[in-house]
Amino acid sequence: MTADRSPVLRRVVAGLAAAAVLVPLLLLWQTSRTPGRFSVSEAGAFERGSGPRVTTLEGHAGHGGGPAAAATSVDALVAPPGPADVALTLTARAERVELAPGVATDAYTVNGTTPGPTLRAAQGDVVEVRFVNESVAGGATLHWHGIDVPNAADGVAGVTQDAVPAGGSHTYRFVVADAGTFWYHSHQVSHEQVRKGLLGAVVVSPRRDARPVGGPEVARLLDDAVDVPALVHRYGARRTVQGATGDLPVDVPPGTAARVRVINTDNGVLPVWVGGAAFRLLAVDGTDVHGPPEVRDRAVVVPAGGRADLLVVAPADGSA
The missing domain is CATH 2.60.40.420 (Cupredoxins -  blue copper proteins)
Incomplete structure (x- = not known):
């Protein structure tokens, strides 16, 4: 009798051992999958941390674990008021451009060209750019790639600003604190709008008194x-x-x-x-x-x- 049950018992033990390994793996796989939709507002409890208090978005507590800080709209997070050192208008359009004689493509232009005009400034300048969306369907924004800007000027549609609809405009205002080579591009449907040329270079020259590090x-x-x-x-x-x-x-x-x-x-x-x-x-x-x-x-x-x-x-x- 004992000899007859041994193969069955071994199979049962093997099955239980396999389940003990596979079930946790399946649960880990399921919880690691990227959700079909994700909302920042449903991401869970706000972590206050223990650092210094900072200005926060409306309805959220300040950093530091104390009572909620005074509500500040993202729209207020801009460079201080006053005259701009560099001021220009950049107009985005959907149009057909010629890359080479006889070779044309559908593109997004800035002031009639792609790439758009090079924005030049000096370190410490206040830059003010009026962005006009003339005909880019689905809206557009400008993001200043590599430049440390206040939140309202970051150009991330749906997060720090609404996308600028066709026929609309938005003004970006920020101080360029660092010299270097940067670029601007759309941050709305960017996989399409950047690919089709809604972009341009940004060159920030150093202060005259800046100490060169190159020797x-x-x-x-x-x-x-x-x-x-x-x-x-x-x-x-x-x-x-x-x-x-x-x-x-x-x-x-x-x-x-x-x-x-x-x-x-x-x-x-x-x-x-x-x-x-x-x-x-x-x-x-x-x-x-x-x-x-x-x-x-x-x-x-x-x-x-x-x-x-x-x-x-x-x-x-x-x-x-």
Whole structure:
């Protein structure tokens, strides 16, 4: 009798052991799945923490564990009032653009071009941009990629502002605290609007009294350097630099340096290099590199959304 029950008992024990392993794994898998919908307002209890109190959104307690802080609307989180150092209007449109002779594509332009105009400012400037959505269906915003801005100027539709509908406008106001290479782009349906070219470069020059970290040789070269924004973007299968396919010639006097601000606006990595000459990697993502050495026959890999500033000196004999 005992011998007859042993195979059955072994099967039962094996089944129970397998269930003990598989059931927890199935429960873990189920709880790790991404939900079909997610609402920030339903994310759970607000964590007060133990740090200093900060201004909060309406209806939420301040940081620090005490009573609720005075309610402050996100709309109030802007640069202080007063005259702007840089003021401009950027108008977004849906239109057909020509990338090369005979090659056109449906795109989103800013002030009639894609990429849009390069926004230039100096470190510490107050920037005020009036954004007009002329004909982008579904709404649009502007996000200042890499720039530390107050919440109301961050351009994240549905979080810090409503998307600007076609025919509407919105004013962004912020102080550019850091020098470097940045870019702006839509943050509404961004997988489509960025891909179709609603973007542009931002160049912030350092304060005159800023101490250069590249060293005296780099500082000397930068004094007369030609500043070259190089926003790289792919429209379908065509890669462009500043909206142009093929080569983009830049006139640089012999013996003079060029600061090439490479901006990778696509969703993959971008290797960049200088053929036949040495170069220096001046900055990465808007942060200067300390004492950058000359590099030759090497590539710099720029990640999606990243920036790399290269310093290249034109040959003294004028050769290309």
